[in-house]
Amino acid sequence: MDGAKSKNYPFIITPIKKIVGNRLPSKREVLGYFLYFPNVNKKTISVSASMCATHLIEIWSKTNILIKHTCHIVTRIKKLHTKWMNVNKNKNRISTTQNNDEAAFVESLNYLFDISLANALNSDLSKEEKDFLVTQREMDCSRTVIPNFKKVIPKNTRSNNKKVIEFKELERRTGKKLESLSSTDDSSHNTSHSEFECDIEKPTTSKTRLKIMTPHLTSALDRTNVSNRNATYILAAILTNSDTEIKDVSISKDTIRRARISDRKIISEEILNLFKPHCTLMVTLGLHSDGKMLPSDKKYVVDRLAVIVSVDGNTKLLGVP
Structure with missing residues (x-):
């Protein structure tokens, strides 16, 4: 018991409000930033993981390294938190397995919280960027500063810009064509207008x-x-x-x-x-009742009384009490 009371807990994480510094965060920093939201701001685990993932994406955006999707980053943050909870739950246990788990977990906290893609090294990165990523994955990243990489526009952004330019060019040409149509006389206007309509596909209506x-x-x-x-x-x-x-x-x-x-x-x-008898006249209604074997709510058949009324050859079931 004395050994349990004097035991050190190096895996205890202090919540931090923001990840500072011009470097990629380690697992200790990510875990501390994550714990700030549920412990201080009283946020849920899911909301805290989403907010932490958003901040990590902002930090990693300083590099040209391809990173995982937000949902996968959130999952990695939750897994790190679960692992920390399991180690922290058994902190008072004195055993070889617990000591080994604590030592391995504490050692892993100083390494990079890697959210890059598995094939990031195969992407269009410069040699300097690839060396930086390899170094970050292999060594303690607590003192490694992010170099000033040249910002590269992603390929999908280039294609989107190209599409925007093409759309503006098409819009400009269409506007000129409409102006030429409005400036002509009525006869030529009708002809040009019909030709212009032929270029536009009419929507097909489904049968x-x-x-x-x-x-x-x-x-x-x-x-x-x-x-x-x-x-x-x-x-x-x-x-x-x-x-x-x-x-x-x-x-x-x-x-x-x-x-x-x-x-x-x-x-x-x-x-x-x-079934609307004329109430203003003297109408005789015939009341009939007969026993019927009908199922009940308790899943067995009972004898129930069906009440039927008839008038002018029409019958109406009033109810089965």
């Missing part, structure tokens, strides 16, 4: 597909307890044997589902409209 879902079909599918997916198979088989092309008919699962919902509303409204 409207046929809808075969009807309230009667919806009622039949509901009575037979056919699902939307199975209804797609059935309708596709029927259309295959008919003269109608399947590609010209809308029979997707979602289309059938929306059509059945709409048709059920139509059927419900028709039922309500049909």
